[in-house]
Amino acid sequence: MEEQNNNQNASSPRLNPVELLEQLKITTSALEKQISQLNSESASMQELSMEVSDIFDRKVQELKKNVSGIEVGISPEDLKKLESYKDYFKHYKPVLYTSLFVMLSGWGLGIFGAYSGIKWYKESVRTKQEIRSEVLQEIGKDGNVIVSKEQWENYQFQNEVLKEWNKTNPEDSKSLIDYGNGYKAKQKK
Incomplete structure (x- = not known):
């Protein structure tokens, strides 16, 4: 090594x-x-x-x-000016308080009016719905129904046509009346 x-x-x-x-x-x-x-x-x-x-x-x-x-201080002239402003604001204090009272009263009346309006609207809608349901129940108790005007006019027209046909064809109308009575009986079962 x-x-x-x-x-x-x-x-x-x-x-x-x-x-x-x-x-x-x-x-x-x-x-x-x-x-x-x-x-x-x-x-x-x-x-x-x-x-x-x-x-x-x-x-x-x-x-x-x-x-x-x-040194920081207020001069006598500045003190006199501040005192004059103090007297100046004494005259406007009632105006200030009155305007604040009117403004707050306006806000209060606005809030109360909005609350009352909303409450009245809800009650009127609820009352209208209750009245509608009561009217529909009374109509239903008597066995009546509400149909559209177009359907009602169509039913009247068909009824008038059948009456006229019954007057002009009394024998043929008898079979139609029998058929109608049978159909009605069948529906009731």
């Missing part, structure tokens, strides 16, 4: 330890330079952040001083 490692090392170019040491020194010095640059940049960033923090603190203190000095 050692022979194979020696063969592989012999076939590959040999590394010079001196050159390798020189490359390590160069790389180390480059890294040290970059670290020192980063440290100096970090220090300058800290200084900058401290300056910004100081400026911000000063501006906040300045703003607090400016805001604390502001």
Whole structure:
């Protein structure tokens, strides 16, 4: 196994330890330079952040001083104007209350009217239906039926034709009357 490692090392170019040491020194010095640059940049960033923090603190203190000095108040002239408006609205208070009362009364009457109208309509429809059913029951009790006008006219016409035929052909009509009575008896069974 050692022979194979020696063969592989012999076939590959040999590394010079001196050159390798020189490359390590160069790389180390480059890294040290970059670290020192980063440290100096970090220090300058800290200084900058401290300056910004100081400026911000000063501006906040300045703003607090400016805001604390502001006073809010109502001048005597403004108070007089407010008092005059108070008297002005005293005159219109009854008008305002009256208009509100009229408006609310109108709404109340509108709602009451709508409710009453709906209730009356439902009752009238129900009453009409009850009356119709009672009339139909009374007609049915007497054995009568309701037919269309066209059917009624057709029945009258047929009845008149049969009466005329009965007058002109009394003997032939007798057999028709017998047939009709037999048909009626058959229907009753």
